[in-house]
Amino acid sequence: MYLKKIKINNFRKFRVDNNIVEFVDAENYLKHKGDALINIAPITTLIVGKNNSGKTTITKALEKLIIDNKFEANDFNFKYLREKLAEYKNNYANKFESVSPPFLEFILTIGIEQNSNDLITNLVPFMTLENVVNSELDILIKYELVENENFHNSVKDLLDEGIVDRMLRFKKFVELLSDSMDFKLKYYNSNGFEVPFRIKDLIEIKAIKANNVENEKCLSRAFSKIVEYRYRSTKGKRDKKELEQIITEINGALSLNITDKHTNRINTSLNAIESSDKLEMILSSDISFKKLMNDLIKYEYIEYGDNIPETQFGLGYTNLMMIIADLIEYMEKYPEDSFNSKVNLISIEEPETFMHPQMQELFIKNINEAISSLLKSNQKNINSQLIITTHSSHILNSKIHSGNSFNNINYVTTLEQNSNVVSLNDKKITPQLGDNNNENNLKFLKKHIKYKVSELFFSDAIIFVEGITEETLLRYYLDNETKLNKFYISIFNIDGAHGLVYHQLIKLLKVPALVITDLDIKRTDIEKDAFTQISSLDKKTTTNATIKQYNNEKELLTNLPATLLTENLKIAFQGKINGFYATSFEEAFILTNFNNQILQDTIKELKPDIYNSIVGANSDIKEIKNNSYKLQRKLTGCKSDFANKLLFKYITSDTTAGLPLLPKYVTEGLTWLSTKLNIV
């Protein structure tokens, strides 16, 4: 059996929605359990998110439930408590008849493998007939007050005080809760009946904390413990006996030595004071197995033939070794003939501490090797689920690539001050494009994402662009935009059709994303040859896959809305600019800034002949506008030069006055992004 899901209600930053964390599923679990080569990546659940998003809260909730059995008043979600207080106020007149006091709620879903021979005695009280068929069941755990009436009464007293200051009243309400922390964990089955139970009879959790390098001897301590377990195990029993034999011998020899050299003399001096039958004493050596184990081991590592003490070991390595030591300890402690009647969780918290990026990338691989060699060396039937909490994009990356899957990744983010969990899996993020090539698309996404992981998972917003010009110019604009530059906004330069592959994932992650794409108006060969300008979209079609996708699969541009919005995505494209529809960013830029000196200079520098032929002898710059399509075609080969030259001019210009402007569809997109980021 295994932990399949946990739903966390009203605990810390969690409210009642988007609060389900999913763990590795049975299929994956079983598939990999019997493999000769152990690969833990697919059976590891990753909880990933930015700082303060609530990811540690998840393992904290499990630990509190399983180990502490206790929560604090501060563990209640404060918004929830505020609502409760309001509910109490509103029901004052009817003596709080329908008000239930605040409680925390956790719903654990336990999965049971087909054909499992795990003992289920612990689970039956929660099981219904349906559960037997479905092989999963819910355990409802509530942290509730023991005496509702006492609490109601105290709340009544509080409200009677008539405190006007809302903040103060709320503070007192929270205090009341912490004063009357006469709470109890109660367990219910899915029909709402209470079940006498203790979760620790079913689930064990071993938490390996971030930053567990406490002192200079921690590695020695850790390995001491492991050696002790090994001595104490059934296999080590004979060794232990031998050791104890040696200890007895040493004790004997030492005691003789002590008696000879010290005790006799001291006794002689004492006899001088008081008679020997009252004060005579015996001193003896007292080394025991336990004492020896406490300080047995010195950890050193070998470098170029020198033994280097632990204290000189780098922090990163020490940290990794500590994690491995913890794992070894856990495995050694596990009873050898154990039947599985329990779910075993190992949670590793932010293991990236002190590790350099490459080491983080290799983390899962290292842990993998450690565990597989550990399991090879003993026959234990350990049935453990590994949970790693991290904010390292490298560890996330290595999970995706060593496991070759997005399964079992829980992405935690903050939405409206609440934690928001998205459980990713391949099925959910597989691009749903019309081309029946979804499996290949997923493959592409996995490959392509490798270098983009941190941008996707850890940025505040994402802008997709389709060419070097917009990428270069946008970067410049964003750097100089005093409000947006406070945020971590990634710019992805990826061509439209490929960009679509990301959209499913982006929607799940709920990161605001602006997709700046192009109208890509389809022109006939004649129109192309004649460089025909387009001033109406009527009956025109597009070759742009993104627009097509979000414009109800229509290629036809007639009646195209000014923008396309879907969930957290905005698709921006050119509108009518100074009388014409641009087909690309460059053309839109030219149309927007046709009478700007910098633009004119740039074009003139890059394509002097064409420039001159267009503006003619009269230097009629309006002709730039009327030939925007032709110009963009001519610039196709030197987009990068075009962008860099513009950028150079931007940077070297003394004032912002006179700089070319971004096309309107882009600036509107940025405004939308600002509102999404709550920039006022």
Added chain:
Amino acid sequence: MGLSIISSEKREQEIDIQKEIFNSIDQNENIIFSSGAGSGKTYSLVESLKHIINKHGSRLKVHNQKIVCITYTNVAVEEVKNRLGNSDLVLVSTIHERIWELIKDYQKELVKIHQYKLNEEISILNNKLDAHSKFAAYRNLNNEQKSGLADLMISQTELFYKSQDENAGKFREIFGTQLKDFPNILKNYSDFKELIKIIYKINNYAFCLQHIDDKKEGYLKVKYNASYNSDRLHWMRISHDTLLEYGIKIIKSHNVLQQIIIDQHPYFLIDEYQDTEKTVIEIMSILTERSKEIKHPFFVGYFGDPAQNIYDGGIGKNISKVHPNLKAIIKPFNRRSTEEVVTIINAIRNDEIKQSSIYDDSKGGSVKFYAGQNEKIDTFIEKYKSKWGISLKNKLHCFVLTNKSVAEYSGFSNIYAFFANTKKYKIGYQQLNTELLSDNQVRLGEIPSFIYRILEFKSKLNLKNTPIQDLLNKHIYSDMDMGLLRAFITSLKNIKGNTLNELLESITDFYTSTENKKHKELITQLFDFEGFPDKSVKSYLSEILYPNIKEEDITETTKAIEAFLNINFNEFELWYKYILRENETDVVYHTYHGTKGLEFDNVVILIGNAFGRNQMYFKNFFMSIQNASEAKNEYYEEFEQTKNLLYVACSRAIKNLRILYVDDVSDFKDALSEIFIDVKSY
């Protein structure tokens, strides 16, 4: 819409009454709180519990003491728990559960009482053998022969059970030769069967006593299980009634136990005292006395209404004789019904409790009394169905006079007819009401309870969300892994049948075909009768429902049982739903008794001279009012009982109440007008 504005003056008075209760609680002054139907009695009870929690809770917590609250049904337990919210201080339960909790840890003493009981039962049986003319042939045997007969028949138990339902000829064929050494013993075949059953019983009890002496596993403890309402003394299991019997015995004779109960539970609040068994009141009285002797604080509060005592076993008005010195507190308000209904029910009870509605806007209901005939019932109901716009959302509740009509209206008349015609219920007609129709499964009779268990088992197997623990107890599922459990459930789901007969056979087949001990154990628990599987279900039914039946009647009873088991299964389902009160119809039929504790917007009561077997039940009642009769005294018990039943029935109505009297009322018209004001004819 009415019944919404509480009169502030009355509210004040209600609070004062509540304070009076609190005051008594604080001074450990035992009270008897009486208030009429719909007065918010449960509210007062819950407020009292809250008061104890708030005022004395921290002290109780320090001493690890609890407040006991006893209610009449499990439904009421849930109601009180819901209103109270979480509380570890208050133990809410039915009386049986609480008594068991109080005594179950004193097994040494319980087993002693049990031994005593077994010996007592043995001597009753022996006396029967010694005295009854049926067993003359047995008495003529010498002691050696007697024990020889016992040994022979005990060794033939399986054969005996299997042949129990054979006809006399076949039976003699089977046992004749073996019994030739015992003169005349088989002369009367049904007397012989009765004899052997008694011998088996004595043997079982003796076996049990021996095992208790030998401290054999399974015989170290007396067991009680709320879902079984029959004694299985030789299995060490006792019924609800025996539990109370043991309870008072053990408490009465152990001073220390009394003190332990007092010290652990210094507050006892008992709901519906009028229907509580005398034994329970006795126990409370003993505890009160004891607490005074040792000067430990102890409070008993009774909450109820003597006018709603409608069960024979209940203490009713006699409570103060058993438990003296109770302070009486009365609450004269009604929170349920319209003024029109309140006026009528006051007139019926006609005692010191005169209710007035607590609401300022209490008008707007209607009560009408019609005199008519049986033939008019259907049109009468139809009339009000359309007049009051009756639908599934606005139901009409119709109280009928006889169990038979309830069964007919609710769609299980054949089941009812079968039971009503059995020997057991022909004699114990009074019990049929409870034992076949009670909504409280605990009170069902042995065979109805057996049928209920089977139907419940089947129905639970068909529901997805049935907890496994409702089907299998821990002993059965422990050590199972998921695969075994799944296989078990799958095989249970294969149990099928279009009739009860087929269903029972299918279960029996499952029992015989499985090798698994745990599987067999489940079925044994489900059937729960001595002799299974050798003794068939039919024999079991016949044994209980037709005890000691004569030879010439056997064919007929066998036929009756056959027919019963083959009644359309749908009828059994309707009966099952009726017990659970889950029937989905716009008109719901009840017996008068079955409506206790309930309330309905629209009520039609059908009434007549006769009730049950008594042809003059209500007529006598109204006649003695009519004559303001001095005869009342000798007739007192029955008069009170009738009054209470009528009171309970009429006080269920919230808004509309119609009463149709189906017999001639001219003899007591004045009495009727006295109560119902206006008597119309229909």
